[in-house]
Amino acid sequence: MDKKKILYVEDDETLAFLTADNLEQHFDVVHCNTGKKAFDLFCREDFDLCVCDIMLPEMDGFELATEIRKRNADIPIIFLSAKTMKEDRIKGLRLGADDYLVKPYSIEELILKIEIFLNRSQKYNDKAPKAYTFGHFTFEPENYLLSLPDKEITLTEREAALLKFFLDNPNTVLKREKILTSLWGTDDYFSGRSLDVFISRLRKIFKEETHVRIENIPRVGFKMVIDDY
Structure with missing residues (x-):
């Protein structure tokens, strides 16, 4: 190989x-x-x-x-x-x-x-589904592409990985350490700060979408809430 x-x-x-x-x-x-x-x-x-x-x-x-x-x-x-x-x-x-x-x-x-x-x-590349549809968005994880009816947003690989992790676990409380160890391979302080940065980025993308939001669960982690998903 x-x-x-x-x-x-x-x-x-x-x-x-x-x-x-x-x-x-x-x-x-x-x-x-x-x-x-x-x-x-x-x-x-x-x-x-x-x-x-x-x-x-x-x-x-x-x-x-x-x-x-x-x-x-x-x-x-x-x-x-x-x-x-x-x-x-x-x-x-x-x-x-x-x-x-x-x-x-x-x-x-x-x-x-x-x-x-x-x-x-x-x-x-091997296993990602062709697309997720939620709210007004369509997400193609293999292309890191998040689409709205009037525009397309190309995510970074880390943003795409985080979004896919949330979409695979919709309306579910996810512990910080589970997210970090799954995507970063560690749950140390700076990885945690990195996670916060990427959460902030995704929230900015979804801020105009009333049916999609990422909630903080104090002292636990996060939950991506998708109405009617």
Whole structure:
């Protein structure tokens, strides 16, 4: 079976060598040492996932993720950074990143995160139903496409995964830890904050739809309420 192709962006030569050497045992890894080189390459070749440092020359990781998202709304993006401030993590997630690991990171954890995202993408392609219909929306999980009668919204892979999880469990209270372990592979603090960001994004999409809402269940989790579903 062909290895999945990873775009790895890191300007620290030693760290890049060690990380790429480990990743290449599992994936086809293409390394770039500047954000600009990475984006130019991304525009020319197809990748399954991106792993990006934030503090990069020419174009930093935040700018790179923004440009990648303009061209591809669903490719998974994992940030690797020495920036430990939670504001930086939240900024990265708001820009469309799927995860954020702080240096020094465990190579085993990085590989696990990559495999979770890639396996989930494959499951979508293999098993996802053609469409869900709820309220005034139609959702095609394999295409990350959410449609209204007058417009279409392309979700990120993480948004699509979360929405599909809710639609597979409509009008049901879902514990935070169940959502996190199912979609993130962990239920730590920063994964929880990431979940809150994506819940907020989906709520903005549904704010004009009176028959669909995501409710907070205090100290428990969330429930997606769909009237007459």
